[in-house]
Amino acid sequence: MTKRTITLNCDMGESFGMWEMGNDEAIMPWVDMANLACGFHASDPDIMLNTIKLAIKHDTQIGAHPSYPDLQGFGRRKLDMDKDSITNMVIYQVGALKALAESQNTQISYVKPHGALYNSMLRDLTIFDAVADAVACFGVPLMTLAMSDNEKLLDIADKYELPLLFEAFADRAYLSNGELAPRSMSGSVLSQEEEILDQVKQIAQYGKVRTIDGCLIPIEADTICVHGDNDQAIRMIHKIRDAL
Template sequence: MKKNRINLNCDMGESFGHWKMGNDAAVMPYVDQASIACGFHASDPVIMIKTIKMALKHDVQIGAHPSYPDLQGFGRRSIPLTPEEICNMVIYQVGALKALCESVNAELSYIKPHGALYNDMLKDLNIFEAVVDAVSCFNVPLMMLAIADKQEWLDIADNYDVPLLYEAFADRRYLSSGQLAPRSLPGSVITDEDEILDQITQIAKYGKVRTLDGYTVSLEADTICVHGDNEDAIQMIERIRETLNREE
């Protein structure tokens, strides 16, 4: 039975100028970790510092949320870059957020890539190594998807002395391989609230998850990703928080 506390993390600071995304003020009291956009897919210096201060107020860990340079596509499009370009791109973004954190005596706690960069590093070990190389400059953990067979990723992270934080998803089905079921598959996204809470309980209490194809696989997660894009999502986060509190 799992006894380690599982955190809740949420992508935040994704507004940009006059364009608003998410409802950070309503979500922040319920989460443990805020992954703050660094300007390449969303956010700007004003949004970044406001989100940092909000996280400080609620004693929420601050993470950097770097991406490909893709404001138009919200960082959801893969961009062909060399490993050196990816490494420097991540250092640039994280460095900006870290400097803003230091300006208000806040601490950077972890790094979680966004969108296509996150997906690409899980498919391509060269991209993963480029990201890990960048993360090693900041002496913080890298957040990545909790998967069953992770030895290759562990070996690379160990070579750079980078700790890994494993992330699960409340509203996504998994395959028997331990990977997330592609959104193109029917039933890959869980919409029923009770089913979401059941999956949360299975992960938190037993370290397992029921897969889309009917199997049960181990899933050791340090944190669970939630999203607060609308009022219904915020209410769901409240219920998830209550469920996790009962399992502690």
């Protein structure tokens, strides 16, 4: 048995104006990679800059977290956009975060799409191509879901000479094809501490995950996504860190 070296990533910087979400100050010391909202589903220039400063303080990698332009829906609604518009939209958002990071003498390290954009690019190779085209402009990796078959995604990434970072989820159930179980499905979100820790250990130690219907499938992940939007979740991150 070989334990894999796996980082933790978390969606952060998702406040907006006077609206506060998450607990970034409590989470940042415990994660390796912070996925920062870029203004289209959450955040604003002030929040982006303050979260960059917090990441610098804790030596946490900064990643851009672009989405569809959907503030009201928190980026969870798929929008009908053509390929070029998706590419331009991602460049616009990542470019804004990159500029703010450089104003603090630091850099973005990767890009991880958010919400419906993330899900869409996994199901539609045209959308994945559009996102890959945008991310390749910045010379950083694109984070995507580690599935049992990533060959088609790798082929597109190779076209753009784009490195991929593969992630797994600590608290989401999986389908037998390696995709995340939709939130509408019963049992799609893991809530019990023991089952979350078991899933993390299985991914880290064996490179496998048990699906919602009981199958065991391979998952080769570089990083695990955790969520810290309440005190219980933050305690869970501490235990996941200890388990890794």
